[in-house]
Amino acid sequence: MSEFFKILSVFLACTVAFGKLGMPAAMVLFNYEFYEVFIVTSLGGICGNIIFTHLSAAIIKWIHTYRVKKHKIHSKKIFTKFNRRIIRLKNRFGLAGIAAITPILLSTPLGAFLAERFFKDKRKIILYLSAATIFWSITLYFLMLLFHDKLVGWLI
Numbered sequence: 001m002s003e004f005f006k007i008l009s010v011f012l013a014c015t016v017a018f019g020k021l022g023m024p025a026a027m028v029l030f031n032y033e034f035y036e037v038f039i040v041t042s043l044g045g046i047c048g049n050i051i052f053t054h055l056s057a058a059i060i061k062w063i064h065t066y067r068v069k070k071h072k073i074h075s076k077k078i079f080t081k082f083n084r085r086i087i088r089l090k091n092r093f094g095l096a097g098i099a100a101i102t103p104i105l106l107s108t109p110l111g112a113f114l115a116e117r118f119f120k121d122k123r124k125i126i127l128y129l130s131a132a133t134i135f136w137s138i139t140l141y142f143l144m145l146l147f148h149d150k151l152v153g154w155l156i
Contacts, residue, residue: 006030007040014044015051018103018133023140032148037141045103045133046126052112053125060117095119099128103136 006029014022023041030036067073089097095115102111108129115125 010040011044011047014041015048015108017107018045018048019105019136019140020107023137024144027141027144032145034141038137041137042134045108045137046130048108049112049126049129049133052109053116053122053129056109056113056116057122059113090118095125095128099125099132102129103133 010022010026010029013025016022018041022044023037026037026041030040095118098111098115098118102108102115106114111129112125115129116122119125
């Protein structure tokens with residue numbers, strides 16, 4: 001039964017915060033077993049991508065209907081410095097850039113929200129975010145394995 005709770009806790013941690021919480025917990029709890037770490041973290045991250053992409057779409061739709069209802073949508077677009085920076089980053093890096101930094105620097109909910117806000121194709125968003133999750137799962141496993149001796153006193 002305790003093995004089930006280990007798997008469940010790592011799975012849930014990877015759905016929300018893959019690189020910051022889920023991956024280090026998986027490495028410690030599963031004693032660096034590659035298949036267990038890879039399967040649980042990847043499945044947790046992919047489920048988080050699916051859930052938060054659909055949830056973000058619902059939130060964006062709700063915000064839009066609220067703004068229409070309260071007459072807060074302007075007929076003329078207002079571009080501020082912040083809006084211009086966001087558009088420049090979106091045009092420069094695109095969906096692949098957002099997907100690449102989501103598991104490590106951003107959290108899954110924030111990355112899915114940004115991707116859904118700028119790119120509306122849910123299948124493509126989920127595919128890119130899931131591919132980035134799998135890539136980072138393998139990369140972080142081998143990086144942590146490589147630097148295990150240096151992290152023993154500090155992390156574990």
